[in-house]
Amino acid sequence: MRHLPYFCRGEVVRGFGRGSKQLGIPTANFPEQVVDNLPADISTGIYYGWASVGSGDVHKMVVSIGWNPYYKNTKKSMETHIIHTFKEDFYGETLNVAIAGYLRPEKNFDSLESLISAIQGDIEEAKKRLDLPEHLKLKEDNFFQVSKSNIMNGH
Numbered sequence: 385m386r387h388l389p390y391f392c393r394g395e396v397v398r399g400f401g402r403g404s405k406q407l408g409i410p411t412a413n414f415p416e417q418v419v420d421n422l423p424a425d426i427s428t429g430i431y432y433g434w435a436s437v438g439s440g441d442v443h444k445m446v447v448s449i450g451w452n453p454y455y456k457n458t459k460k461s462m463e464t465h466i467i468h469t470f471k472e473d474f475y476g477e478t479l480n481v482a483i484a485g486y487l488r489p490e491k492n493f494d495s496l497e498s499l500i501s502a503i504q505g506d507i508e509e510a511k512k513r514l515d516l517p518e519h520l521k522l523k524e525d526n527f528f529q530v531s532k533s534n535i536m537n538g539h
């Protein structure tokens with residue numbers, strides 16, 4: 385994957401409301417336009433990296449890109465679960481994402497329980513890999529510093 389690390393920003397929009405309600409794992413969804421602009425060689429699948437909301441702190445994350453075979457979505461989506469507990473929802477805010485590496489392809493599952501345990505496995509694997517020096521330095525990338533400055537808010 386030539387394009388890693390891959391950086392992108394976008395507004396957090398509403399998805400199907402399944403992430404937190406059914407899975408207990410909220411995912412911040414990007415608008416269609418951000419998904420359509422992904423480079424062709426970022427294949428669908430599950431990735432890990434770093435993310436921040438607006439000018440907030442940078443946290444570890446996992447991101448799913450694709451059609452969610454378990455739910456048979458007809459539109460490709462890009463959904464980020466930030467490994468951090470937030471006090472409130474952040475719909476409408478800017479999500480800044482730096483994708484560091486690839487974990488696995490998207491899969492179908494026999495049950496919701498197996499989907500949830502696969503995602504929990506992804507989260508544990510992401511936490512470990514992001515502690516490697518090559519990934520830790522991405523957390524300090526200028527991409528996130530720019531998000532912290534006022535430039536983005538236009539004042």
Ligand SMILES: Cc1cc2nc3c(=O)[nH]c(=O)nc-3n(C[C@H](O)[C@H](O)[C@H](O)COP(=O)(O)O)c2cc1C
Pocket residue numbers: 399400401402403404407409411413430446447448451452453454455463464465489490491492499502503506507
């Ligand atoms: C780390 C991670 C891995 C995922 N893996 C799969 C998968 O293998 N198959 C699948 O159908 N959906 C997968 N999902 C997507 C969930 O099905 C999706 O987040 C859920 O449908 C929530 O959708 P919503 O944001 O539209 O509510 C994954 C999500 C995350 C965050």
Ligand SMILES: Nc1ncnc2c1ncn2[C@@H]1O[C@H](COP(=O)(O)OP(=O)(O)O)[C@@H](O)[C@H]1O
Pocket residue numbers: 396397398399400401402403404405409410411412413464465466467468469470472473474475
């Ligand atoms: N740790 C988190 N990671 C991602 N989103 C979170 C987190 N904590 C709270 N949220 C909020 O939850 C929303 C996602 O919940 P989800 O059930 O996936 O709904 P939707 O289908 O609208 O995306 C995000 O848009 C965000 O506002």
Ligand SMILES: [Mg+2]
Pocket residue numbers: 399400401402403410411412413463
């Ligand atoms: Mg979501």
